[in-house]
Amino acid sequence: MxxxxxxxxxxxxxxxxLVLLAPLLLNPFPEGSAMAQFNAGYPDLMQRFVIFGIFAIGFNILFGLTGYLSFGHAAFLGAGSYAGMWMLKLLSMNVIPAIIFSTLIAGAISFLIGWISLRRSGIYFSILTLAFAQMAFVLAASVLTPITGGETGLQPALSDPRILPEFLGGGSVTADGNIPKPSLFGIEMTASSEVAVGNWLWTLNWGYYLSGFMMLVAFxxxxxxxxxxxxxxxxxxxSNQQRMxxxxxxxxxxxLACFVISGMYAGLAGGLMAAMDPQVGAERMQWTASGEVVLMTILGGVGTLIGPVLGAGLIKYFENIFSKINKATLEVWFGVFPDWMTDLMVTIVYPFIGKGWHLTLGLMFMAVVIFLPGGLVEGGQKIAKLFSRKKEPETPGGEAKPAE
Amino acid sequence: MGILEVKGVGKRFGGLQALSEVNLSVKENTVHAIIGPNGAGKSTLLNCLVGKLIPDTGSVMFDGQSVLGRSPHEINQMGISRVFQTPEIFGDLTVMENVMIPCFAKRDGSFELNAISPTRKHGDIRDMAEQMLIDVNMQDKRNMQASSMSRGDKRRLEMAMCLVQKPRLLLLDEPTAGMARADTNNTIDLLKEINETRDITMAIIEHDMHVVFSLAQRITVLAQGTPLVEETPDNIKGHPKVREAYLGEAQV
Structure with missing residues (x-):
């Protein structure tokens, strides 16, 4: 099919x-319950899940298939965001031209960077891409200020032309004098409908579903x-370049074709980011963003189809949910113990939450790399194998196999 | 005129003259062996033929066209395939995939952006690879990961990957190095059969005289970068110059 x-x-x-039902699945805890802070079903976060999913899928096409580790993919993400933002400023608030243009611009830039970087392989290739990305970051933050807005970044303004007709999202100002919001033929990306069932509250957001659809296409x-x-x-x-x-x-x-395709995926992700949340800064191009997509891919499973999406989701979940837990929350959790024990537990756990969520992520990353080199996907396969092995003796007529 | 004509080839690495004034003519549909003691320049010569090295002087013509200055993939597309001393295969891929890749290279040339149509829909490629695996008797291993096979099987796979492209000239770099006698004899039979049934010219570098004398119709002896003699096997066996090259000058 x-x-x-x-x-x-x-x-x-x-x-x-999963993409369709994510707003429900990611909100398993009723509103107002103690566990509600672990709910991830709000539009902002879900958009980030799927957009970073696109970024990681594209990265995995390069890294997973060819083994070339690029440390500069944030440059394409950032370039896509800037390109998309310019479409929102010049052409119209319709997101379609924005994401098309951002994909094309990122493709063109990755062609240039790939043309040069691909002269080397292994660590030299990684360093070259890193150098290019850092150059792009510095250019965006200072030299190219007229295009990128420098350190203040780029956002839509009342004075933007937006030359397309109104029904295509054009026009500088809305009827009530505000800056128009990014939209898809009149439907604003921030528009949501809320569905309440019992104590559960689900938010179905247009921006999320557009991004989710794009992720499915990318996938x-x-x-x-x-x-x-x-x-x-x-x-x-x-496997073997010499034999090739x-x-x-x-x-x-x-x-080169692979590098450009991968760059275009990053550009698409960048364009969607600009369309969902119309403001872009140079920090999107920083090397930490390039490193993050490497982590996502390895965490999920390099070279697997679904792995990068899982990795992206997990990291973004940690970043947003774990970082929100604070000392007061911990005190409530460990409140059931005697006071001295509560204090002890809070002291031990505290460095790993809130701003320290990176510590937790680091531990998790180490555990995955050491015990599951194939990432979360390998973990899933191992669990699946465990279950199927348990089931085997139950098959009718099948003989019990000797334990190995 | 041979299918491969090497004329006056010289190659220098720093202070070492690895090859000088090498002439070689390989006739179509023959097996031509290049022998010589260690350091005679056999591998350097081979690397000059496949584009890995560019000789300083001289010319290398394949089927009337110069191969000098062309990259390895271009030379392969002209019809020259190479088997390495240690088998070079795609270890991460399955045996079937290993054989399909050269089929794609043969059909589509050195680059083709076939990014959307599924591999399994390319029936002609599949049939070509399948037939090759049957020919080398590896059809039952088709779904094995190539790196998990024995060295002998890897060698056989590499041979299949070269043969499936129907090359006009097959270059073999010590194809039986490190093999047991039984494996060596199997390889000899395989190469003999290939030469007889597929009309493939072969140039073979080999240390094992048993292999050389069972296969070759002509032999070139290389010593210190220059060809000493080019003769039939029978004339090589007792040739004084060859003895001299291998054993050193006789002491009086």
Whole structure:
């Protein structure tokens, strides 16, 4: 179906269902309960899940298939954001031109950077991409201030032209004198409808569903690439470049095409970010953002289809939920113990929450890399294997297998 | 005129003259062995033929066209395949995928952006690879990861990856190095069969004289970067110059 085999199609269906139902699934705790702070089903965060999912899927096409570790993907993310923002300022508040333009600009920039960086492989390639990204960051923060807004960044203003007609999202000012919001043919990205069932409150947000749809498209294209002869060639690059060139294949255009595709994914993610939350700063290009997508991909499972999306979700969840827990919350949790023990527990746990969520993330990352080199996906496979092994003796007529 | 004509090739690395005035003519559909003691320049010569090294002087013509200055993938597309001393295969991929990649290279050239159509839909490639695996008797290993196989099987796979492209010239760099006698004999039979049934010209570098004399129709002896003699195997066996090169000058 859709040119996918049964297994991949099932995976796509499952991911689609998860994206569709995320506002419900991520809000498992009733409003007002003590656990409600672990709910992640609010539009802002869900948008970040899927947008960073796109970023990580694209990164994984490069890193997972070819093994080339780029430390400069934030440059494409940032470039996409700036490009998208300029569309919102010049053309219209409609998000479609913004995300198309951001994808194209990121593609063009990744072509240039890839052209030069791909002359080297291994650590030298990583350093080259890192150097380019840092240069892009400095350019955005200072030299290119007329285009990027320098340190204040870029956001829509009342004076922007927005030349397209009103029904396509054009116009500088709304009827009531405000800056218009990013929209899709009249539907504002911030528009949500809230559904309350009992004590549960679910927010269905347009911006989230647009981003989610884009992620599904990105995911689908990634599956097609993984299963195509092009994907096979990229795996061959990772496995043995020498054999590849003695087999009559030119590795350079394969690598460059892969790098550009991966950059375009980052640009799409950047454009969506600008469309969901119309303000861009240079910090989006900083090397920490490049490092984050590496973490997401490794945490989820390098070279797997679904891994990067899981990794992106997990990291963004930690960043937003773990960082919100404070000392008072801890005191309530450990309040059931005697006072001295409460104090002790709070003292031990405190460094790992709030601003210290990076510590927790670091521990988790170490655990995954050491025990599950294949990431969360490998973890899932191990659990699945455990269950299927337990079930085996129950199959009718099957003989019990000796334990190994 | 041979299919491969090497004329006056010289190559210097710093102070070492690795090759000087090498002439070699490989006739179509023959097996041509290049032998010589260690350091004679055999591997350097081979690297000059496949584009890994560019000789300082001389010319290398394949089928009337110069290969000098072309990169390895271009030379492969001209019809020259190479088997390495230690098998170079795609270890992470399955045996089937290993054989399909050269099929794609043969059909689509050195680059083709086939990013959307699924690999399994390329039936012609699949059939080509499948037939090759049957020919080398590896069809039952098609879904194995290539790196998990024995060295002999890896060698056989590499051979299959070269043969499936129907090269006009196959270059072999010590194809039996480190093999047990039984494996060596199997390889000899395989190469003999390839040469006879597929019309593939072969140039082979080898230390094992048993292999050389079972396969080659012509032999070039290389010593200290220059060819000593080019002869038939029978004439090489007792040749005084060859003895001299291998054993050193006779003491009087």
């Amino acid at each position: 859709l040119g996918l085999d049964k297994k991949d199609f099932t995976l796509l269906l499952i991911v689609s269902a 689908y294209i990634a599956i097609r690439i993984f299963r195509s002869p092009f994907g096979l060639m990229l795996k061959a690059v990772k 060139s003695y087999t009559g294949l030119n590795t350079r255009p394969y690598m």
